[in-house]
Amino acid sequence: MSAGAAxxxxxxxxxxxxxxxxxxxxxxxxxxxxxxxxxIRYGDFEAIKRVCLDIPPRRVTAIxxxxxxxxxxxxxxxxxxxxxxxxxxxxGAVIFNGQNVYAAECDPVxxxxxxxMVFQRPNPFPKSIFRNxxxxxxxxxxxxxxxxxVEQSLRRAxxxxxxxxxxxxxxLALSGGQQQRLCIARxxxxxxxxxxxxxxxxxxxxxxxxxxxxxxxxxxxxxxxVLVTHNMQQAARVSDRTAFMYMGELVEVDQxxxxxxxxxxxxxxxxxTGRFG
Amino acid sequence: xTAHFVNLLDDLRRRSLRMASEVEDMVQEAxxxxxxxxETLAQRVIARDVEVDAEEVAxxxxxxxxxxxxxxxxxxxxxxxxVLKANNDFERIADxxxxxxxxxxxxxVQSLASECDALRRMAPIVRRILRHAIQSYSADDMQxxxxxxxxxxxxxxxxxxIVREIVANATRSSENMGGQLDLLSVxxxxxxxxxxxxxxxxxxxFVSTGQIVRHRGASRPR
Numbered sequence: 001m002s003a004g005a006a007x008x009x010x011x012x013x014x015x016x017x018x019x020x021x022x023x024x025x026x027x028x029x030x031x032x033x034x035x036x037x038x039x040i041r042y043g044d045f046e047a048i049k050r051v052c053l054d055i056p057p058r059r060v061t062a063i064x065x066x067x068x069x070x071x072x073x074x075x076x077x078x079x080x081x082x083x084x085x086x087x088x089x090x091x092g093a094v095i096f097n098g099q100n101v102y103a104a105e106c107d108p109v110x111x112x113x114x115x116x117m118v119f120q121r122p123n124p125f126p127k128s129i130f131r132n133x134x135x136x137x138x139x140x141x142x143x144x145x146x147x148x149x150v151e152q153s154l155r156r157a158x159x160x161x162x163x164x165x166x167x168x169x170x171x172l173a174l175s176g177g178q179q180q181r182l183c184i185a186r187x188x189x190x191x192x193x194x195x196x197x198x199x200x201x202x203x204x205x206x207x208x209x210x211x212x213x214x215x216x217x218x219x220x221x222x223x224x225x226v227l228v229t230h231n232m233q234q235a236a237r238v239s240d241r242t243a244f245m246y247m248g249e250l251v252e253v254d255q256x257x258x259x260x261x262x263x264x265x266x267x268x269x270x271x272x273t274g275r276f277g
Numbered sequence: 278x279t280a281h282f283v284n285l286l287d288d289l290r291r292r293s294l295r296m297a298s299e300v301e302d303m304v305q306e307a308x309x310x311x312x313x314x315x316e317t318l319a320q321r322v323i324a325r326d327v328e329v330d331a332e333e334v335a336x337x338x339x340x341x342x343x344x345x346x347x348x349x350x351x352x353x354x355x356x357x358x359x360v361l362k363a364n365n366d367f368e369r370i371a372d373x374x375x376x377x378x379x380x381x382x383x384x385x386v387q388s389l390a391s392e393c394d395a396l397r398r399m400a401p402i403v404r405r406i407l408r409h410a411i412q413s414y415s416a417d418d419m420q421x422x423x424x425x426x427x428x429x430x431x432x433x434x435x436x437x438x439i440v441r442e443i444v445a446n447a448t449r450s451s452e453n454m455g456g457q458l459d460l461l462s463v464x465x466x467x468x469x470x471x472x473x474x475x476x477x478x479x480x481x482x483f484v485s486t487g488q489i490v491r492h493r494g495a496s497r498p499r
Contacts, residue, residue, distance in 0.1 A: 233348055260350040262487025272350045274279035 032057040032194060032224050033078055033115075038092035040073050042085060047073045049248040050092065055194070060216060060225040062239035062256065064232055066276065070248040071228045075196050078226065079115035080108045097193070113140055116187035120199040122179035124171035124186075129154075129163050132171045132182055137189045149189055156222070157185035158215045177208025181215065194224045201234065213238050232272055236260045244268045282347050286356060289339050293360050293367075296332045297411045299325065300367045303374040304407055304470060308400045310381040311390050311463055322378035326371050333368040337361060355487060359480040363414060366473040370407070373466040373473070380463050385456025393442065396464055399435035402428065403467045403474075410474035413481045425478035426490075432471040439464040 031054035040048040048070045055061050055078075063071040076082045077094055080101055093100040101111050124132050133150045142149065150167070154160040159181040163174070171182055180200060187195060197216070201209040216225055216238045229235050235242050236256060243253040244265070252265040263269050270276050303322050310319045340361045343349065349357055380386060390396050406428045413422035443457050482490050 232350070236350065261354060263351055269351050273353050274282070 029056050031055050032097060033226075034093075034095040035074065035077070036093045036095060038074070038077060038090070038094060040070070040077060040082060040091075041089045043087045047248055048077070051245075051248075051250045053243055053250055053253060055224060055226055056241065057193075057224050058220055058222070059240040060220050060227060060238055062227045062229055062235035062242045063245060064229060064235050064242060064271075065245035065251075066271070067230075068247075069245040071245050072198055074245065075198055075226060075228045076117075078194070078196055079112045079117060080106075081112075081117060083108060113190045114192050115194040115196060116190055116192035117196045117198070118180070118183050118187055118200045121203045122176055122183050124174070124179050124182050126170065126172060128168045129171050129174070129182060130167040133185050133189045136186060140190060142189075153185040153189040154182075156188050156219070157181045158211065158218070159185055175208065177204050177211055180204060180208070180212060184212075184215065184219075188219075188223075192223065194226065195219065197225060197227045199229055200227070202230065209234070232260075244271060246271070282343075282349075282353075285343060285347075286353065289336065289343065289360060290356075292332070292339070293336055293364060294411075294415055296329060296336065296364070296367050297414065299329060299332070300371045300374070301404075301407055301411055303329070303371055304377075305404060307374040307377040307381065308404060308467075310378050311400065312387060312397075314381070314384065314387050316382060319378040319382045323375050326375045329368060329371040333364055336364045340364070352484070355484050359484045362480050363477050366476050370470050370473045373470045376466045377463050380459040380466075383456065383459050385453055386459045386463065389453075389456050389460045390463065393439060393460065395435045395438040395442065396460070396467075399432060399439070399464065399467055402432060402435075403471045406432070406471050407474045410477040410481075414477055417481065417485055419482055419485045422478040422481040426475060429471050429475045432468055436464055436468040 033055035035051055035053040035055075038048055038051045039046065051070075051074060053074070063074060065071050073082060077090065078096070078101070082088050082090070090102055093102060095101075096111070096115060099106060101108075101115075125135065127135065130150055133153050134146050137149055138146065151160060151164075154163060159178060162178060163169075163182075171179065174182060180203075184195070184200075201212050204212065213234065216227065219225055220240075227235070227239060239256045241253060242256045242259040244251045244259065244263075244267075246267055252259065252263060252268045254264065258264075259268060260272060263272065267276075303325050306318050306322050309315065310322070340357050344357055347353075381390075406425055409421050409425045409428065412418065413425060440461065443461050446457055447454060476491075479490050482488060
């Protein structure tokens with residue numbers, strides 16, 4: 001598949017034969033997020049240039065590329081976190097479940113509930129473990145059994161067994177890896193449809209990283225995950241699809257196993273083999 | 278680190294090519310012995326196999342080391358897989374050369390081989406196929422690799438012809454059965470060498486395109 005064809009995902013014919021280990025193409029399922037001709041400028045700087053990308057539901061999509069290539073800007077555009085950046089201008093559309101998130105009628109607060117985010121550094125609130133998970137849900141008007149929600153969220157974040165006997169302790173007393181899983185539990189408690197993860201393991205040691213990677217693998221049965229990472233081995237390990245960005249452009253997107261064995265674009269090849277620049 | 282890794286890949290490739298050159302020489306000498314008895318040359322072929330075996334282990338160890346330490350992807354991963362597989366093919370070709378040299382050390386083989394038109398035609402084609410396979414491996418030359426796949430086709434026909442002749446001879450007379458069986462073994466080993474050369478050519482295509490073309494053109498869908 002040529003790079004051009006890989007970019008025009010909707011134009012790619014459906015494949016009828018899947019090799020062992022292959023996951024179905026994004027092309028054959030309706031995307032939950034569709035980035036359409038997205039351009040983002042910070043002042044005069046064009047960080048994202050007419051990017052088109054489909055995010056299939058209940059898959060892990062990794063975005064890789066060198067520093068400054070625009071991958072975090074693209075990620076943050078999916079739940080309008082870029083709104084807080086002074087001087088930002090956005091053209092094009094991000095369609096989430098059929099609605100342009102940049103349309104005037106879109107409520108960014110509700111959007112961020114449905115499209116949650118986990119950041120590079122764990123950022124628990126200076127509150128108890130329980131309150132970290134319960135607080136945002138209650139603020140968003142959750143009316144159900146809050147104890148059940150906290151337990152369920154912590155279980156899904158693979159943290160329950162480690163904290164069930166100390167829920168009233170400060171979240172700041174947890175290890176970095178536990179804090180990051182707590183942040184994931186906090187995001188899950190809002191019952192989002194999409195989880196955006198911006199280098200969620202870059203501040204963690206290898207053991208904690210492995211726990212988060214296992215968790216991502218479990219989460220994709222219920223959530224759509226979009227992961228920005230500098231760690232190409234991590235992208236290869238945990239994602240179903242990988243998008244490679246360079247200088248604000250989406251160079252190539254394809255199934256992860258193809259990107260890391262026989263990428264279609266020479267720039268992708270150079271990047272993943274470390275021959276860039 | 279990347280430049281260092283590229284240098285290590287280049288070193289590995291050179292080492293694999295030296296082994297390929299050694300193996301090609303062994304096949305050439307083994308073929309000479311088939312048509313002209315030369316005990317010294319036959320013993321030299323047999324002795325060189327020890328070096329090839331050692332080199333096979335060394336190359337394989339280096340491939341495993343590079344995979345473990347550098348976790349290559351893309352074309353680097355394909356190259357290492359190819360070196361590993363070609364390494365195995367080269368070692369097997371060397372074994373075939375040894376088998377030929379051992380059989381050809383028997384006195385009857387040269388006279389029977391000289392009378393066998395199919396074998397006289399087959400041997401130089403096998404050597405040419407091997408040379409082209411190594412050439413394509415050395416230069417990542419897909420065109421030469423594809424030519425190897427085409428060149429392999431008459432080999433099976435020649436081998437079949439040799440088998441039929443030997444069966445016919447054995448039916449007529451049981452005299453010199455030992456020599457006939459040696460000749461059959463020589464032909465079989467030549468045919469195997471061509472098969473291994475074809476494998477190497479297929480691996481060259483894999484390095485360049487990522488397509489697995491084994492089993493007669495069947496390639497996996499992207």
